[in-house]
Amino acid sequence: MTRPIAILLAALVLAIPLSLLAGQVWISPFGPPVRNAIPILMELRLPRAVLALVIGAGLGASGAAMQGYLRNPLADPGLFGIAPMAALGAVLSFYTGFSVQPFALPLFALAGGAIAMVLLALIAGRSGGIALFTLAGMMIASLAGALTSLAISLSPNPFALSEIVTWLMGALADRGWHEVWIALPPTLLGLILLARAGPALDALTLGEAAARSLGMEPRRLQVLMVAGVGLIVGAGVAVAGIIGFVGLVVPHLVRPFTDGRPSALLIPSALAGALLLLIADCLCRLLPLAGGELRLGIALSLIGAPFFLRLLLKMRKELG
Secondary structure (H helix, E strand, O other), X not given: OOHHHHHXXXXXXXXXXXHHHXXXXXXXXXXXXXXXXXXXXXXXXXHHHHHHHHHHHHHHHHHHHHHHHHOOOOOOHHHHOHHHHHHHHHHHHHXXXXXXXXXXXXXXXXXXXXXHHHHHHHHHOOOOOHHHHHHHHHHHHHHHHHHHHHHHHOOOOHHHHHHHHHHHOOOOOOOOHHHHHHXXXXXXXXXXXXXXHHHHHHHHOOOHHHHHHOOOOHHHHHHHHHHHHHHHHHHHHHHHOOOOOHHHHHHXXXXXXXOOOHHHHHHXXXXXXXXXXXXXXXXXXXXXXXXXXXXXXXXXXXXXXXXHHHHHHHXXXXXX
């Protein structure tokens, strides 16, 4: 076990129990007993913490894989267009009123993510290079964003509009064990696929021509990336809405502590993503707001935007 992984695991061991105690009602093992403490812990805070770990780990690993695949430090899982399409599917469930049915919202979102994966494969084609693949993802994201805005503008009633806008902000509030069981299987499968893509991503750091000479199969790698990132991002959007910047920020934080290979970055990025999302969700619960708690997607954007700006300025300095 490498030192960064051990440190991140130790941090998670400390953060998980603290996340269970923190909230509008503090539950302290050394303080006075809290009424209904066990239901609060087991039915509200524990599934929320588990969901933060699952989504954060998936987004962190996806970001590391994306940056290795595109050989671009600014790459993010959202570039594939899968997250915007999954969000569009969820928005359509609100628009049509099906969201009130059990499991309809996550199914619509997963269906949107699956459609994005199919479109990527069809547009990029069997021999499509990374540049074409990236442009296809950007086109899908732009189309999904436009259709989402159209659905919002044509919202049938104020209640649907409010639900759509609130859900798009991203949050883990009011999530339970059934959301965990929706997100966990596809996220685990996606992580396995990304791990299988690791050796090919390592070869790709030498350049596409050199990677081919080492036995890297571009089509197989493309399938692993689309399926892996699609499952992870689609599952996260299906249960929590759009949560950005985790896949962009986390790989940069852990990369200096690894040898730089994409395969060596996957596990530390997954652990760091889980830790970041867990801590951010705790802060959202603790910050007092008149209208309720701060939305997780907004909190991460407030954290990620300055980091992104710093990264851009650093790159400009290196190029200039």
